[in-house]
Amino acid sequence: MRVEPAGVVMTGTCSVQTNRCVARTPAPITAVWTLPGSRQIDVCSACLDEQVRTGAWIVEGARPSTARSSFVTDQTPGTMIPPGTPKAE
Numbered sequence: 001m002r003v004e005p006a007g008v009v010m011t012g013t014c015s016v017q018t019n020r021c022v023a024r025t026p027a028p029i030t031a032v033w034t035l036p037g038s039r040q041i042d043v044c045s046a047c048l049d050e051q052v053r054t055g056a057w058i059v060e061g062a063r064p065s066t067a068r069s070s071f072v073t074d075q076t077p078g079t080m081i082p083p084g085t086p087k088a089e
């Protein structure tokens with residue numbers, strides 16, 4: 001299933017609850033949108049990693065081999081700079 005991170009962090013309980021879940025009780029979680037259809041799923045970082053690692057979810061725009069605990073830092077600002085941008089010197 002393809003999912004797209006909503007990019008928000010909130011407090012709540014995880015809807016996925018794998019055996020690695022860290023948000024069975026209210027904790028910082030994020031949300032992803034399923035594609036297609038845009039259904040929102042609340043998920044903790046551990047479950048998001050687990051779903052991606054097992055191949056259950058494919059995160060749009062993410063590198064498939066990464067299994068990092070922080071999905072927020074995967075948004076590398078440097079990738080937004082187009083190639084060939086003149087340097088300010």
Ligand SMILES: [Zn+2]
Nearest residue numbers: 014021044047
């Ligand atoms: Zn979880």
